[in-house]
Amino acid sequence: MSKFQVILLVVFGVFILVAVAMFALYRGSSARAVTITIWGDVSSIDFNAMMADPTILGDQNTTIRYVEKSATTLEADFTEALARGEGPDLILLGADQLWKNKAKLLPIPYASISERDFKATFIEEGELFLDPSGIYALPLSIDPLVLYYNRDLLSAAGIAKPMAYWDEIFQAATNLSKRDAAGNLVSSIMALGEARNIPHAKEILSALFLQAGTPITSLSGDRLVSVLGNNFNLPISPGESALNFYTQFSNPTKAFYSWNRSLLDAQTNFTSGDSAYYLGFASERANLKSKNPTLNFGVALIPQSRVSGKVITYGKLKGVAISRATPAPAAAVTVATKLVSQNASRVFSEVRGLPPPRRDLLLERPTDAVLSVFYDAALQSRGWLDPDTFATRGIFGEAVESVTSGRARVGEAVGKASRDIETLIK
Numbered sequence: 372m373s374k375f376q377v378i379l380l381v382v383f384g385v386f387i388l389v390a391v392a393m394f395a396l397y398r399g400s401s402a403r404a405v406t407i408t409i410w411g412d413v414s415s416i417d418f419n420a421m422m423a424d425p426t427i428l429g430d431q432n433t434t435i436r437y438v439e440k441s442a443t444t445l446e447a448d449f450t451e452a453l454a455r456g457e458g459p460d461l462i463l464l465g466a467d468q469l470w471k472n473k474a475k476l477l478p479i480p481y482a483s484i485s486e487r488d489f490k491a492t493f494i495e496e497g498e499l500f501l502d503p504s505g506i507y508a509l510p511l512s513i514d515p516l517v518l519y520y521n522r523d524l525l526s527a528a529g530i531a532k533p534m535a536y537w538d539e540i541f542q543a544a545t546n547l548s549k550r551d552a553a554g555n556l557v558s559s560i561m562a563l564g565e566a567r568n569i570p571h572a573k574e575i576l577s578a579l580f581l582q583a584g585t586p587i588t589s590l591s592g593d594r595l596v597s598v599l600g601n602n603f604n605l606p607i608s609p610g611e612s613a614l615n616f617y618t619q620f621s622n623p624t625k626a627f628y629s630w631n632r633s634l635l636d637a638q639t640n641f642t643s644g645d646s647a648y649y650l651g652f653a654s655e656r657a658n659l660k661s662k663n664p665t666l667n668f669g670v671a672l673i674p675q676s677r678v679s680g681k682v683i684t685y686g687k688l689k690g691v692a693i694s695r696a697t698p699a700p701a702a703a704v705t706v707a708t709k710l711v712s713q714n715a716s717r718v719f720s721e722v723r724g725l726p727p728p729r730r731d732l733l734l735e736r737p738t739d740a741v742l743s744v745f746y747d748a749a750l751q752s753r754g755w756l757d758p759d760t761f762a763t764r765g766i767f768g769e770a771v772e773s774v775t776s777g778r779a780r781v782g783e784a785v786g787k788a789s790r791d792i793e794t795l796i797k
Contacts, residue, residue, distance in 0.1 A: 411463030478505030508690030510728035515748035544627035562637030564621030566768035583609035600789035686752025
C-alpha cells in the first residue's frame with residue numbers, strides 16, 4: 372500500500388468518526404422526551420421501590436408515571452378513560468382480566484418478541500397472554516395458590532408431613548376434623564365444600580378443575596368457548612369429578628365432614644388455630660403472621676390428583692399490557708419490556724416477597740424454605756381465560772350451593788355453570 376493510500380484511508384477514517392459523532396449528537400438532541408403513564412392495582416410503594424433501581428430504565432428521555440388504582444374499579448376506570456379519548460399507555464392486568472379487556476389492548480407483534488423467546492422466558496401460565504395476532508401482555512408477577520398448614524395440629528395427630536395428594540384428606544380428616552357432643556364442628560382439616568365463607572372458593576375450584584383435566588374455557592379459532600361440562604372422552608366429566616370432590620366436605624353425613632357456612636371465614640379459622648390446613652396465596656404469608664404471630668405454620672405445595680399425572684396449582688398472574696390509546700406505542704413497548712426484564716423482575720419479586728414469573732430467575736433457588744416452595748408453585752401455576760372475573764365467581768358459588776343445598780345434582784350444576792359461562796362469553 373502506498374503512502375498516499377495510507378494517508379487517504381486515515382483521512383476517510385477521520386471523516387467517518389466525525390460523521391458518526393455528529394449523527395449521534397443529532398439523534399440525542401432531537402430525541403423527543405416522552406412520559407409513559409401506567410395504571411395498576413399494585414401499591415405505589417411496591418412499584419416505586421422497583422423503579423428506584425437505576426438499572427431498570429436508563430433512558431433519560433423517558434419518564435414513568437405510575438397511578439395506583441383500586442382493584443375493584445381499575446377495569447371500569449380504564450374503559451371510561453378510553454371512551455373519553457384518554458387513559459394510560461400501559462396497564463397492569465391479571466390473566467383473568469385479559470379476555471374482557473382484549474379489544475382495548477394493543478398486541479406486541481411476534482416480529483418484536485418471538486413466540487419461542489416468550490415461552491423460553493416466562494412460566495407456562497404466561498402463555499394465556501399469547502394470541503395469533505401477537506402478545507397481549509408481558510408477565511410481571513405470579514402469586515400461586517399454596518397450602519399453609521398448622522404444624523402443631525399435624526404433630527398432635529401423629530402426621531409427620533403435610534398431605535401431597537387429595538386422597539390423603541379422607542383419612543386425615545377423621546383425626547383433624549372434630550365435632551362436639553351436639554355434632555357441631557369445633558375444628559376442621561380444611562375449608563372445602565362451601566363458597567360464602569371461603570374467599571378463594573373460585574380459585575380452589577379452578578385448581579381442582581385444571582388438575583382434573585378441564586381448561587374450563589378454550590379457544591376455538593378466535594372464539595372463546597366454555598368446556599367446563601365437556602367429558603373429554605371420559606366416563607364422567609372432569610368438571611363433575613372436581614365439583615363432587617369439593618362439595619362433599621360440607622356434607623354432615625360424611626365421616627370426613629369438615630366445613631359449613633356458619634364457621635368463620637377460612638383464613639380467620641386457620642389463624643385462630645381451628646383449621647389444620649388453609650389454601651391461600653403466597654402473598655398472604657405476611658398477613659397470616661400478623662393476624663397470629665404465635666401461629667406455628669408451614670407452607671407446602673397444594674395436593675395433587677394421584678391419577679391425573681398433572682402437577683398444577685392456580686396462579687394469579689399479572690402482566691403489563693399496552694393500551695390502544697397510547698400515543699407512543701413504541702416507547703410503551705420499550706418500557707413494558709424493561710419492566711419484565713431480568714433485573715426488574717428480580718427486584719419486584721424481592722419487594723413483594725413473591726416468586727418471579729421468569730424461568731431464568733426461578734432457576735436461582737432461594738435458601739429460604741418458604742420461598743423455595745413458592746418458586747416451585749410458580750412453575751406449576753396455571754390459569755384460564757375468564758370472560759368476567761366477578762360474574763364467574765358468582766357462577767362457581769351458585770354451582771357449589773346448588774349441590775350442597777340439594778337443589779341440583781353435581782352433573783346438573785356443572786352443566787348449568789358451563790352454559791352460564793358460555794352466555795357471558797356471548
